[in-house]
Amino acid sequence: MIQKSSIALLSASLLLGGVLTACGGPVSVTRSVHSAAHGVANTNKSITMETNGDVNFNLWNPNAFANSDLVDPLIFSGLTKDNLEGLPSPDLATSWHTADHGLEWVFNLRKGVRWQDGKPFTATDVLYTFNDVVLNPKLGANGASNYSDVTRVTANGPYQVIFHLKQPWSSLPAYLTYFAPILPAHILAKEGANVWNDAQFSTQHPIGTGPYEVQSVQPGQSITLVRNPYYFGRKPSIPKIVFQIIPQETTVVSDLLNGDLNFAEVNDPQLVSELKSDPSLTVSRVSEQIYYDITLNGREAPFNNVLVRRALEYAINRPAIIQGLLKGYGQVANGPIAPIQKYFYDPHVMSYPYDPAKAIKLLEAAGMKKGPGGKMYYHGKPFTINMPTAQYGFLVPLTELVQQYWKAIGVTANIHVMDFNSWTEQVVLKHDFGAMTAWWVAPLTPDVYPYFATSTINSGYNIQGIGNARLDALMTQLRETTNLAQQKRLADAIQVEIAKLEPMGFLFYPEEIDVTSRNLYVPPVNYDIALDNVADWHFKS
Amino acid sequence: MTRYVVRRVGLGVMTLLIMSLIVFLLINAAPGGPAAIVNMNATASQRAALEKLYGLQQPVIERYASWLWSVLHGNLGVSYSLQQPVTQVIGDYFPNTALLAGAALGLSILIGVPLGTQAAIGRGRWLDRLASLITMMGLSVPDYWLAILAILVFSVWLHLLPASGMNAAGGGGGGGVLPHMILPVGVLTFVFMPNVFVIAKASMIEALQADYTRTARGKGASERRVVYRHALRNAFNPVLSVIGLITTVLIGGDAIVETVFAWPGIGRLMVEATSQRDYPVMMGVTIVIGASVICINIIVDILYGLLDPRVRYD
Numbered sequence: 001m002i003q004k005s006s007i008a009l010l011s012a013s014l015l016l017g018g019v020l021t022a023c024g025g026p027v028s029v030t031r032s033v034h035s036a037a038h039g040v041a042n043t044n045k046s047i048t049m050e051t052n053g054d055v056n057f058n059l060w061n062p063n064a065f066a067n068s069d070l071v072d073p074l075i076f077s078g079l080t081k082d083n084l085e086g087l088p089s090p091d092l093a094t095s096w097h098t099a100d101h102g103l104e105w106v107f108n109l110r111k112g113v114r115w116q117d118g119k120p121f122t123a124t125d126v127l128y129t130f131n132d133v134v135l136n137p138k139l140g141a142n143g144a145s146n147y148s149d150v151t152r153v154t155a156n157g158p159y160q161v162i163f164h165l166k167q168p169w170s171s172l173p174a175y176l177t178y179f180a181p182i183l184p185a186h187i188l189a190k191e192g193a194n195v196w197n198d199a200q201f202s203t204q205h206p207i208g209t210g211p212y213e214v215q216s217v218q219p220g221q222s223i224t225l226v227r228n229p230y231y232f233g234r235k236p237s238i239p240k241i242v243f244q245i246i247p248q249e250t251t252v253v254s255d256l257l258n259g260d261l262n263f264a265e266v267n268d269p270q271l272v273s274e275l276k277s278d279p280s281l282t283v284s285r286v287s288e289q290i291y292y293d294i295t296l297n298g299r300e301a302p303f304n305n306v307l308v309r310r311a312l313e314y315a316i317n318r319p320a321i322i323q324g325l326l327k328g329y330g331q332v333a334n335g336p337i338a339p340i341q342k343y344f345y346d347p348h349v350m351s352y353p354y355d356p357a358k359a360i361k362l363l364e365a366a367g368m369k370k371g372p373g374g375k376m377y378y379h380g381k382p383f384t385i386n387m388p389t390a391q392y393g394f395l396v397p398l399t400e401l402v403q404q405y406w407k408a409i410g411v412t413a414n415i416h417v418m419d420f421n422s423w424t425e426q427v428v429l430k431h432d433f434g435a436m437t438a439w440w441v442a443p444l445t446p447d448v449y450p451y452f453a454t455s456t457i458n459s460g461y462n463i464q465g466i467g468n469a470r471l472d473a474l475m476t477q478l479r480e481t482t483n484l485a486q487q488k489r490l491a492d493a494i495q496v497e498i499a500k501l502e503p504m505g506f507l508f509y510p511e512e513i514d515v516t517s518r519n520l521y522v523p524p525v526n527y528d529i530a531l532d533n534v535a536d537w538h539f540k541s
Numbered sequence: 542m543t544r545y546v547v548r549r550v551g552l553g554v555m556t557l558l559i560m561s562l563i564v565f566l567l568i569n570a571a572p573g574g575p576a577a578i579v580n581m582n583a584t585a586s587q588r589a590a591l592e593k594l595y596g597l598q599q600p601v602i603e604r605y606a607s608w609l610w611s612v613l614h615g616n617l618g619v620s621y622s623l624q625q626p627v628t629q630v631i632g633d634y635f636p637n638t639a640l641l642a643g644a645a646l647g648l649s650i651l652i653g654v655p656l657g658t659q660a661a662i663g664r665g666r667w668l669d670r671l672a673s674l675i676t677m678m679g680l681s682v683p684d685y686w687l688a689i690l691a692i693l694v695f696s697v698w699l700h701l702l703p704a705s706g707m708n709a710a711g712g713g714g715g716g717g718v719l720p721h722m723i724l725p726v727g728v729l730t731f732v733f734m735p736n737v738f739v740i741a742k743a744s745m746i747e748a749l750q751a752d753y754t755r756t757a758r759g760k761g762a763s764e765r766r767v768v769y770r771h772a773l774r775n776a777f778n779p780v781l782s783v784i785g786l787i788t789t790v791l792i793g794g795d796a797i798v799e800t801v802f803a804w805p806g807i808g809r810l811m812v813e814a815t816s817q818r819d820y821p822v823m824m825g826v827t828i829v830i831g832a833s834v835i836c837i838n839i840i841v842d843i844l845y846g847l848l849d850p851r852v853r854y855d
Contacts, residue, residue: 053813054623062577062591063622065817140577140587140594148584196594199624219623219633220805221707246705246803247813250689254704257697421573421818428581429588459585 045539046240047262047520050255052247055223057206057214059179060133060141061196069179071243073531074225075116076181076208079107079126080173081532084523086340086444088173091233091532092121092182092209102168102480109159114230115184116213123155128185130163138193145460146175146450168480170487171447177532178443181208211236211534221245234535256281262517265527267393269327272513280518285511287340288526291333292439294402294505297431298466302366302378306502311362312435313352313505316405320354322508325394325401329513333506335495336440336448340526343484344446344491350499351506359409376410386434387413390423398437398507428463437507438463446491449475452503466503542846546839553835557828561612562605564827568820569601575621576817595621595820608824617828618821622814627825630810635829637707638799638806642791644722645729650784653734657741657780658773661749669742676735684732688801691724705803725802729795733787740783744776751775778849785841789834 051071056064059072073081080096083089093107113121130153134141150172151164163172184207191198201207204217211233212225223243227236244261246252253271255261257278266272276283296303296312303309322330334351337344363376363383371377385406389399396417403413413435418426427433440451440461450456453475454467474497478490512526519540522530530537573579578591592598596607611618617627660669696704707721748754749772757771758764794808807826814822846852 056622056624061624062580062583062587063624063817065576065622137586138590140583140590142577142580143582144587145582145584197619197624202624218708218805219630220637220810244706244803245805247809248801248803251692251705251801251803254692254697258700258704260703260705419573419816421576421579421816422571423573424581425573425579429579461581 045238046242047238047517047537048242048244048260049263050246050252050261051223051243053245054203054219055217055243056202057208058183058196058198058202059181060129060143060183061202062140062142063196064142067245070527070531071223071225072181073179073210073528074212074241074534075206075210075214075228076183077113077210078176078180078182079109080176082177082444082529084525084529084533084536086525086529088177091177092126093176096173098168098170098482099162102170102482103165105163105165105169105172106156107161107163109161110232111159113209113232115186115209116207116228116230117184117187118230119184119186121182121184121209122158123161124158125182125185126161127153127155128189129181129183132185132189133183133195136193139195143179146178167476169447170479170482171443171445174443174445174447178528181210184208212241215240236535237538238534256515259517262520263522264515266513266515269325269329269513272327272329275515282516282518284514284516284524285329286514286524286526287338287509288441288512288528289338289340289444290439290441291336291338291509292398292437292507293333294435294507295433295438295464296435296504297433298464298503299431300434302368302383303434304466305366306500307362307366309502309505310352311359311366311409312406312411313502314355314359314362315409315411316402316505316507317354318507321398321401325397326508326510330508330510333509335498335506336442336451337446337491337495338509341444341446344488346492346495349495352502356405356409363409363411370410374410375412383411385411385413386416386432388416388418388423388427388433388436390418390420392420392423393439395437402435402437431463431465446487446494447475447479448494448498449479452498464504466501468497468501471497471501542843546843549839549842553832553839556835557831558609560831561609561824561828565605565608565824566601568818568823569604571818574818575820577621579818612828617825620814620822621819622817623819623822627821630822631807631825631829634805634807634810637804638792638794638808640718641722641725641729641799641804641806642788642794644726645733646784646788646791648726648730649734649737649787652730653737654741654773654780657738658745658768660738660742661745662768664746672738676738679731679733679735680739682732684728684795685797685801687731688725688728688798691728692801695724707805721802721804725798725804728798728802729791733791736783736787737780741776741780744779745772748772748776774848778845778852781841781844781848785837788837792833792837793830 051067053065053067055068055071057072057075058064059068077091079091079093080088081091092110092113094110096105096107098104099106109123109126115121130150133139134144134147135150135152149166149169151166154162154164156162187201187207188195188198206214209232211228211231213228215224215226217223222245225241227239246255249268249271252261252264253266253275256264256275259280266275272283275281294312296309298304318332322328322332331339332351334349339345368376368378368383376383387399387403389395399415403415406413427436451461452467453462453472456462457465457467471494474490474494478487478494481487514522514527516522521538521540523533523536575595578588596604608618619625620627620630623630656672660672663669692704695702702723703721704724707718754767754772757767794806794811796808796812798804799806799809800812807830810822811826814826
């Protein structure tokens with residue numbers, strides 16, 4: 001009896017599995033899928049976008065990663081935001097100016113703003129966000145190191161806040177556009193040091209002042225946003241945005257092609273050709289403030305010799321890499337200020353065009369000699385570079401290409417591939433590397449002090465460990481002035497000085513590839529700026 | 542039987558304990574650390590603050606003891622990256638894997654066993670050759686490639702099926718869970734069904750040549766009765782073994798298939814937790830998968846006895 005019933009149960013389970021699977025057969029599926037296919041007929045006027053993992057809605061949380069950056073700016077506002085030209089424009093602050101010889105920034109706050117729960121926004125929220133969260137050393141807030149020059153924030157009434165600085169910092173308004181949301185004090189202040197543990201706020205039901213609010217969250221699946229009825233700015237015309245969580249890039253492309261996604265940034269240029277040939281999609285290439293580079297460890301010989309750094313740069317055929325790796329979606333980099341900063345970018349700064357013969361001469365001038373096997377010898381030994389890299393984006397193929405170019409001039413690079421966390425620990429935190437391919441993303445400002453100042457070599461972003469007094473002085477002067485013309489003059493001088501010093505081998509500025517449904521208009525600017533200007537998005541008639 | 546089950550459960554608990562200790566030590570010995578701490582934007586003092594927050598400055602054995610104590614009290618900890626109790630996170634993801642695994646397993650059995658039986662009966666005929674060809678493909682084609690191909694054909698070219706997720710949450714098309722299941726279940730079935738087929742066919746060939754089958758025929762039993770009542774029942778234990786094996790693999794979540802199809806399952810969760818070094822989730826998933834595997838093995842062992850009276854548990 002037991003045997004019979006067990007077998008019957010097993011059979012029933014199997015049958016149920018089969019029936020369940022069969023029920024979703026092509027007939028019903030075709031109807032439901034086809035209505036949205038080709039990304040044009042979106043009857044409910046919502047759009048679907050993608051992010052590659054579960055989102056943390058508190059961007060200051062140290063566990064909020066890049067996937068959160070794609071969603072959060074729609075829910076939260078900052079004091080400033082990027083306008084379509086990439087310049088800081090009013091958001092929760094309506095105006096700002098410096099005081100006390102540049103040691104204070106005064107921000108006048110917008111009146112009448114409400115949080116998504118209807119409570120009023122005031123200076124208390126800004127003070128809480130910065131004094132209690134960002135500048136609180138016990139919390140280790142994400143991106144807090146960007147604000148190391150801010151000592152505290154004070155209020156002058158409910159609608160004015162003052163940032164007090166250790167030294168003048170003209171680019172503070174630009175940094176405040178860069179993933180710096182203001183948090184609701186009335187909800188989070190009671191959490192004290194446990195603010196990161198507020199799962200309800202971080203993962204389910206955040207309260208912001210941005211153009212959208214969270215309607216629902218399905219862990220691992222999707223986040224649905226609807227318009228925030230209390231939003232103070234221009235109301236977005238798209239009533240609902242759904243973010244599908246899709247970890248795989250090829251699946252993103254498939255979903256764009258079958259019409260299940262309406263807007264996505266495609267990170268792998270090798271996948272773009274199919275998208276370009278689909279008439280239901282619009283593919284745009286836009287600039288962004290990112291550069292890829294070869295970082296050489298200037299703390300050790302021979303990379304502390306500028307001749308060696310220049311030689312290794314001359315040995316790399318960057319246009320060929322851009323063509324092969326990026327399918328042409330990028331341009332040769334000559335410094336840390338990318339072309340997206342049209343006003344500050346100087347295309348005429350000295351670059352290092354592909355010239356292997358010159359590279360060899362420079363290495364010889366630096367005391368190296370060609371030896372057996374065509375290898376370059378340094379102090380009697382083959383010049384060998386320890387080159388760790390990470391399984392992330394196209395770091396591995398890029399590193400392998402650089403290895404081949406260096407091999408052609410007799411330089412050996414030993415590549416060690418590791419996972420991203422291990423690489424970050426070994427390379428970025430412990431500086432245990434000779435060379436590495438890397439990238440930097442930064443706010444839209446010519447202020448490159450955090451990345452190239454000598455003061456940031458031991459504890460900061462100057463991973464290459466190279467700097468000099470003249471460059472320090474120029475970067476400091478730029479930080480001290482808010483005059484645009486003076487900033488331009490100083491930015492020009494900084495770019496020239498960096499090109500001479502060659503603290504890192506600038507490789508290329510990749511272009512962002514944005515793909516939208518044909519019937520959807522999104523401003524042709526980079527993704528971050530587009531999110532800041534979501535009110536401009538609309539369905540084309 | 543009861544003593545046997547109790548003994549197996551006791552052994553299972555010991556296995557889980559040893560496994561948890563080994564995994565805990567390995568996870569902590571691996572280079573890198575939680576993504577929030579190994580973050581190029583964090584200063585040294587920020588990293589120290591976070592290590593303190595997560596209790597990572599304590600010796601690893603102390604941390605293991607503390608973790609074990611919490612587990613014994615039903616608390617698997619709180620996810621670093623998702624900020625939620627690990628039990629809740631696993632509760633969100635595990636049923637999705639179970640759904641996928643159950644459907645793929647069901648189809649693998651429903652297709653693999655009858656096909657293997659028929660192939661054994663008609664060895665060398667067209668059905669046998671066709672089935673063998675298909676199973677050879679299933680055994681040799683990587684699931685990653687097959688998943689991409691399935692998306693390309695059924696989603697991109699034919700616009701028949703959705704390529705990703707479990708639901709169309711609003712913006713895109715695609716219907717409910719069932720249409721979203723078809724491609725991942727299809728791929729998993731194509732990959733796992735051949736294992737059932739091969740064992741079913743081999744066992745049936747052996748069973749059909751056995752003395753008891755000849756005796757049954759000699760007693761005048763119909764061919765249908767001989768095959769399904771006598772041969773198949775006796776051939777089913779090896780099939781049950783392979784089903785148990787497949788179930789243990791499927792229940793851990795096929796990380797590749799779940800990632801390609803953006804299916805929010807336990808395999809994908811484990812991949813993400815590992816890449817972010819979310820220690821509590823990594824440990825929680827390990828324990829849940831480990832416990833599931835042990836349970837499945839015990840169930841399979843019990844089923845052996847139910848299907849074959851010759852199996853004794855003394």
